[in-house]
Structure formats: C-alpha cells, structure tokens
Amino acid sequence: GAVVSQHPSWVICKSGTSVKIECRSLDFQATTMFWYRQFPKQSLMLMATSNEGSKATYEQGVEKDKFLINHASLTLSTLTVTSAHPEDSSFYICSASFQSYEQYFGPGTRLTVT
C-alpha cells in the first residue's frame, strides 16, 4: 500500500504556543488529505478535509481559526494548532487519498500541551 508519513511523531509544547504537524504522501499524489483527532480509548473523529490548492472544509464544532490546515502541494499538508491548550492534547492522524480512492493513514502525532 501507499505510504504516508507524519512529523513529528510526538511533540510537547507549552500552553499558548503553536505547533505544526506535517503529513506527507511519499509515493503518490494526494489530491485530498484528511485530519483526524483521537482521544484515548476513543475513535477517530474527522476534523477537516483539504483538497490540494483549496481551503479546507472543517467538520462541525472544529474551530478553523485554531486548527489551521494548509495543503499547498500534492504531497504535503500541515496542521497548525494555534494557541494550544491542555485540552488540545490528543493523537492527531492524517490520511491521504488520490481523488476518492482509498485513504492511507499516517502513523499519527501525539501532542501534549503542558
């Protein structure tokens, strides 16, 4: 299957700072990328969907000004958590797909806000 990477795998930041998470598709062109959040012992919840070169579409209840998504190329999407707070601590997982084909998931990024 296709490979999707995320960086960093784990990040700790102080409350009030911003942190950027990268998602890369290594061997295919990702026309669409998805960002999910997963709290402990809970399922993946879709935060937003982004198409290359377009603004992201956010799910209901997700603050677009807090979770900035950029999908400027067919291989890279970034999620920036602005003014992070402890309640933003979670496991963030991206996935990538070519058009409406199968989503391939990254390994996830664990964010801890202190």
Next chain:
Amino acid sequence: QKEVEQDPGPLSVPEGAIVSLNCTYSNSAFQYFMWYRQYSRKGPELLMYTYSSGNKEDGRFTAQVDKSSKYISLFIRDSQPSDSATYLCAMRTIIQGAQKLVFGQGTRLTINP
C-alpha cells in the same frame, strides 16, 4: 444516536479462538464498509474492504455485511497474540466525488497465549 455503533470491549480470548467483532450503523447512505486494525499509538491500517452484502474472506479474516440489518462483522479464525490490537469498523460515503469515513469507537482485543 451515533451513525456507527461498536462495542468498545475490551475483549480477551485465548490463542486459537474464533473472534467476532461487530458494528451497526444507521445511515443508509454508507456505501463501503471497512475494518481497520490499530496498534497502540499507531495509525490505523486497512484489513478488509467490501461494498456489498455477503462474506469476503482473506486468510484468517472474514468480513460480513448485512445491509438489510445495517450490521457488519469481522471474524478472526485461529487468533494469534499478534492479533492483539484495537479493531475499528468504518463506513464510507462518496458524494459528488467527496469521500467521508465514519469510524466506530473501536474494540480492544487481547489474544492470550
């Protein structure tokens, strides 16, 4: 009511047992049905994928879909300790070229040697 319901477990069985994992769903618009396996602190990996009612087999894994009852299952035969993970069902819709996955809560499975 959640769109996808899955018993979170945990489920613990001895090695070699047959495992049955189940999900129900309420949205008739779901077109594709998947099972993912997720190890601790890792991203999910796709195990099985089907879009029609009936059974689909892949090695020790069998996925079953009953669209009339809105019920899907995953069976694992001859379970191994390496099968210990969280199993997530997921349903997919594609509307006007845009796809969306909705996941169940995940069932944590432990296979005891």
